Amino acid sequence: MKIFIHFIGAFLLGTASVHAVLLDGPRVGNGGPRVGNGGVVLICKNRSGQATVQLLDHYEASKRQWTLDLGSPKDHYFQKVAAVIDSIQRLNPSRAALYQEWLASFEMDTYFTDAKLNLLKDTGEIDTPPKGCDLAQAAVHQDTNLRGDRRYIINKGIWNKLDNNGKAGLVLHEMIYRELVTQYPPHGTSYFARSLNAFFSSREVKTMHLQEYYNNLSANYVATMDTQYGLPIVITTASAQGEFVHTKVRFSSPDTVDFAETAAPILNGIFYTWLGNKVILQNGECSEAAAGRYFNAEGAPTCLDALVNELTIQEAGINGKLFFKDGSGYLTNIRESFVSVDSRQVTIRGDGDPTSVLPGPLPVLVFKGTVNGKDVTLEGSEFVLDFVQSTVGVTVP
Numbered sequence: 001m002k003i004f005i006h007f008i009g010a011f012l013l014g015t016a017s018v019h020a021v022l023l024d025g026p027r028v029g030n031g032g033p034r035v036g037n038g039g040v041v042l043i044c045k046n047r048s049g050q051a052t053v054q055l056l057d058h059y060e061a062s063k064r065q066w067t068l069d070l071g072s073p074k075d076h077y078f079q080k081v082a083a084v085i086d087s088i089q090r091l092n093p094s095r096a097a098l099y100q101e102w103l104a105s106f107e108m109d110t111y112f113t114d115a116k117l118n119l120l121k122d123t124g125e126i127d128t129p130p131k132g133c134d135l136a137q138a139a140v141h142q143d144t145n146l147r148g149d150r151r152y153i154i155n156k157g158i159w160n161k162l163d164n165n166g167k168a169g170l171v172l173h174e175m176i177y178r179e180l181v182t183q184y185p186p187h188g189t190s191y192f193a194r195s196l197n198a199f200f201s202s203r204e205v206k207t208m209h210l211q212e213y214y215n216n217l218s219a220n221y222v223a224t225m226d227t228q229y230g231l232p233i234v235i236t237t238a239s240a241q242g243e244f245v246h247t248k249v250r251f252s253s254p255d256t257v258d259f260a261e262t263a264a265p266i267l268n269g270i271f272y273t274w275l276g277n278k279v280i281l282q283n284g285e286c287s288e289a290a291a292g293r294y295f296n297a298e299g300a301p302t303c304l305d306a307l308v309n310e311l312t313i314q315e316a317g318i319n320g321k322l323f324f325k326d327g328s329g330y331l332t333n334i335r336e337s338f339v340s341v342d343s344r345q346v347t348i349r350g351d352g353d354p355t356s357v358l359p360g361p362l363p364v365l366v367f368k369g370t371v372n373g374k375d376v377t378l379e380g381s382e383f384v385l386d387f388v389q390s391t392v393g394v395t396v397p
Contacts, residue, residue: 038139039173040119040190041158041166044132053161055169056126056135061198063127069203070165078103080168087206091213093230095179102175111150112159138162138170141177151178173197183223185238192220209254218246233260320369320376 040056061068070080081103089096102109117137129135139154152174162170176196180187187193199205199216210228214235217225221236221244239245252258367378 038141038152038154038177038190039137039170040126041136041138041162042129042133043136044130044134046132051161053158053166055138055162055166055173057173057194057197058166058169058201060127060194061202064195064198066198066202066204068165068198068201069206070168070201073164075164077164077167077171080164081171084168084172084201088200091205091208091210092226094224094226094232098179099175102178103171106152106171106174109144109151111153112156113153114156117153117155139174141174141181169197169201172201176200180222185221185223185236185242185244187221192222196220196222210257211251211254214249214251214257218249227257227260228255233257235260317372318369320367 042054042056042059043051044054045051058068071083075083082100085096085099085103088099117140119135119137120140126135136158137155138158139152141152142149144151154170159167159170173190173193177187177190177193180193180196196217199220205213214225218235223236224232224234226232233249234247235249236244236246248259249257250259367376369376
């Protein structure tokens with residue numbers, strides 16, 4: 001039996017096609033163990049010598065034309081940070097979940113010191129401070145390589161002089177900077193962390209469309225974001241010359257991504273492309289077609305036996321693992337699964353390469369997880385998860 005299977009020609013993995021190469025743009029950081037910029041404040045004295053302390057991120061917010069909105073002055077700084085995280089949950093659930101995790105461990109990860117912290121050189125571009133004002137290092141961020149290390153070191157005197165908005169902003173700066181220096185590609189300064197802090201803390205982000213949110217993340221060289229169904233895509237990567245570059249992302253409406261190419265190992269190491277409302281998953285080891293490279297003596301692929309991925313679509317109430325059943329679908333060196341999402345259901349089907357003429361069984365997909373809180377196990381070449389009527393259907397090989 002010969003099997004010919006449809007293949008979507010727009011599948012662009014294996015090379016990182018870029019939207020723009022920033023030949024004169026900012027370069028990525030070096031990564032590795034480091035002590036980095038955990039936050040800078042502006043200390044200004046009036047004529048009587050009284051000092052006010054303001055987070056540099058908040059001072060620069062007006063230049064970015066963001067309206068800071070951190071709630072009531074009476075709110076505890078922890079509540080303010082949680083509220084900012086909640087405001088980005090709507091557009092970016094994966095980032096919100098990451099920041100919630102880091103916020104929960106913030107106090108355990110922080111050491112308050114009476115010692116003065118020297119102003120670090122990785123602050124990036126800063127406007128000249130106003131007359132009568134000086135910059136001071138409020139916190140530093142360090143890797144926790146040794147037992148007993150704390151990730152954040154904060155000057156106690158400066159912390160106590162900050163109001164609750166300032167304290168919340170400093171905590172947010174720590175988390176944003178932590179993400180930027182550990183993402184791929186990593187940042188080398190805190191310049192964009194300050195910009196993002198003002199953006200995330202703004203009134204405008206609370207009503208922003210997904211496309212405008214993407215534009216701001218892209219301008220700040222953030223690596224990832226979420227599409228309209230909460231599935232992450234990579235939006236920034238690095239060139240061979242060590243410069244930030246943008247991947248291709250296309251919107252069909254202000255809140256709908258209809259194309260995104262992701263050439264980075266996320267989602268448990270699986271490469272994928274967002275095409276329309278389809279997420280195309282691919283084993284990263286097989287992203288390049290090379291004759292004979294991935295085949296054993298019998299002609300069967302050797303790298304396609306462990307396609308395992310977490311499938312989570314929040315709006316559909318779907319959470320579980322999607323993978324190919326052992327021994328099925330050995331047709332070619334490229335194998336994908338397609339997840340098609342519309343307004344009421346998710347359709348999942350196994351698929352492969354139209355050039356394949358190797359005999360073999362149809363790919364059998366397995367989904368194990370929950371749909372609307374109900375335990376579900378499905379096997380088949382195609383199945384449908386209807387999240388409006390809470391029903392499932394299976395098409396078997």
